[in-house]
Amino acid sequence: MKYTYKDFKSDQEVRWCPGCGDHAVLAAMQRAMPRVAEALGYEKERFVVVSGIGCSSRLPYYMDTYGFHGIHGRATAISTGIKVANPSLNVWQACGDGDALAIGGNHFIHAIRRNIDINIILFNNQIYGLTKGQYSPTSKFGAITKTSPYGTVEHPFNPGSLVLGAKGTFFARGLDTELKLNEEIMVSAATHNGTSVVEMLTNCVIFNDGAHSSISGRETKADRTIVLRHGQKMIFGKNRDKGLILDGLRLKVVTIGEKGITEDDILTHDAHNDNIGIHMMLADMKYPEYPVALGVIRDVADVTYDGGVRMQAEQVTAKAKIHCVDDLLRSGSTWEVR
């Protein structure tokens, strides 16, 4: 490979709190980039990392690429402008749950609707960290935070449902501690043509420590999460004996070898299936009823906005009678004064 992770490490001092999940996501990203460069045949100068505001949005400073640290919630709009202006760039975006889903919710769903070819890493720690501990749109119902001292009385967003509800073409979920998996997911996101959203479940050690601990514990992780890979059986568990089947219109966890269930009964993951229903169910799975799905849940091909813009411009230009501003100024109704 032409590059190593060191090529993507900037000389800036990383200032996240010790133990913050963001460190691991950054490491995965720096490791994924050489593979992405290889897969796409891109030079390093074609990588741009954009962010909004929040702890995770400091990320562009730590990547030795072109970078744009935007304003709160607007990273998606800035990324969109960059990609439309120059589709040959590989655009990455780092944003948090508050940034992308509260103040920037509008831009987030519209980028997905347009299917613009950008890669959004959504750091979901279920809390506002940089402002020191207020609830976010992904905080659990009843969460006690500085602005909800008696518990929230509002439902959280599930980022996956939001992405898929907006007809997203790519959704994946990672867990901060899963370095290898995250690297793999990021390469898949980069090679997907269209908006890729990767929800990274991250831990805020200061204001929301253990937000994902019910599924991230070393001992319990294998039983409480399932890593989905296209074309592979939906099997999980420490003993690889649990799986998912369809029971009527619902997913159901079963144990292989019990009640006559064999491996053949277990669903095979089809990330490329255009039908959003099963992907929605997988993205929605919550512990303890289900394992939480990690990996690439959906990856389907569709036309992209930036591709459409360029194609339309070429088609119109091929037929156009106006090729320069002088042509334009003299087009339509004019008259000569002698």
Place this chain on the structure above:
Amino acid sequence: MQHKVIDAKDVVIRFAGDSGDGMQLTGSLFANMSAVYGNELSTFPDFPAEIRAPHGTLSGVSGFTVHIGSEHISTPGDYCDMLVAMNPAALKTNARWLKRTALVLIDEDAFDDQGLAKAGFKGNPFTELKIEDRTIVSSPITSLTFESLKDSGLDHKAIGRCKNMFTLGMACFIYSRPIEYIYTYIENKFGKKHPELVAPNKKALFDGYNYASNIQAIPNTYHIEPAHVKPGLYRNITGNQAIAWGLLAAAEKSGLRLFCGSYPITPATAILEELALHKSLGATTLQAEDEIAGICTAIGAAYAGDLAVTTTSGPGLSLKSEAMGLAVMTELPIVIVDVQRAGPSTGIPTKTEQTDLNQVLYGRNGECPLVVMAAHSPANCFDAAFNAAKIALEHMTPVVLLSEGFLGNGSEPWRIPSMSDYPEIRPPYARQSDEGKFHPFERDPETMARRWAVPGQKGFEHRVGGLEKNHEGVLSSAPDNHAVMVRERAEKVARVADSIPLLAVDGPAEGHLLVVGWGGTFGHIGSAVSQVRLSGVDVSYAHFDYINPLPKNTADVFSRFDRILVCELNSGHFAGYLRTVLPQFDYLQYNKVEGQPFLVQELAEAIEKVLQERSGHNGVSEN
């Protein structure tokens, strides 16, 4: 009645009717035809925000004013020589604009009991409005149109829509206009998609013309000689169209693609619509999900190396404020076009004002200066947009270009320039030869502009953002660094003054009174000043196209006059700004905030008042 043909120097015609009556089209056709005929002209559409307000009501009246003449015309005119009123509501809302000698043409079919009641008339509308002394031509235009087109094969509704053509035919007769131009227009408009409409529209126009020539009710017709204008190729252009084209011209002269990220908003939308047509000239338009995304996509596109613009009006500008600060902080070249409308809040979206000046000068957090300029006429919007883009690109700064609803929707004939007369635009790109690591906020010692490195350029990887940085592009919250960066960003904007024209004075370079204006009031103030001069007094006029920074000679110009009268369509934003930046002078004000342009007459009176009270206390507010 003895029919006379009168030679007129200029006439003002106002077409008014229900918002579904097609008055905007009728007026603009009359204007275009007059332009082709060779007259000077200016137009002013005045329409309600409702697309189809309740039929026949005062709020649903849509008007279009055309001022044509054989000499220079710089405003749509205050009072009209002819009012076409398609219903009683149109008569009522426009009666105050009638000259003493005006002709009023009404569709008497619409003046039935129901129509009169909807407009709130109790008896004779002319008596109630005290306009019974005007020449009233009452014609059953609706029934005549139905009679004219009874064999056309069109249904009732479609025939009803042709009454504006019948009316236009009558107007063409009264003002001796050749109707062939409109025939061509009708053929081009309907020929392909609705060929069945071509013949009926032509017939309605033709029959209207003949009807007007046959009835004895029209006392005089008018002849307006073509104007002696500079030879060349001309076209009509609206301010919004001219802004779009000026931006395309700047893209061509800079060799960049044009990116426009915008959200539809009255009265700026037509710029986005126009740019969307011109993909063959390298324009990309992105209709964003909101105003904020409009400017943020533009900022992204500027970072990626495009000539990036966003277009909006006052409420949209409010939403963009934070992102404008980001553009100031990242020092990226974007053009923000604000076609001002009556505010605050939603205000009166279709009416014109100059009430966003304070917002663009001061409406951001932090020390956040950017370049502010203003267009002064519909055709001038072309040069203004070109210059806005040139400054943005060469000085690496956001530029706000202020237009107004009056300019955006108004039109005037424009002598088509050649692009060879426009300068090249040369942004300060980071050069491959620059040695060592790229420092994004190091500056050109002359302009203070930073260098522009664009993603894809090898070896120039760098980060920009809203956080304060040092020259190397490294985050810094050091007090002295912040002070330096604040000062340098301001100095960069101030030095734009080295690249803009000096302030010109119309009239004597010194004297008793200097009238000052900015933006779209140019035609009205200029006409008022000319009118005052007819009485033999000296009065000078200076119009500002550049507001921040001001032209370098502004203080020098001001110092040569005893008094300065600042006229603007707000409560005194520019006057207040001048008091801040040039506090050594006293400023008199003349202000109007009615959602309407100035009247030449009211400005002339205000100027005369100052001149008369040259020694004592003046009646114009001085604060």
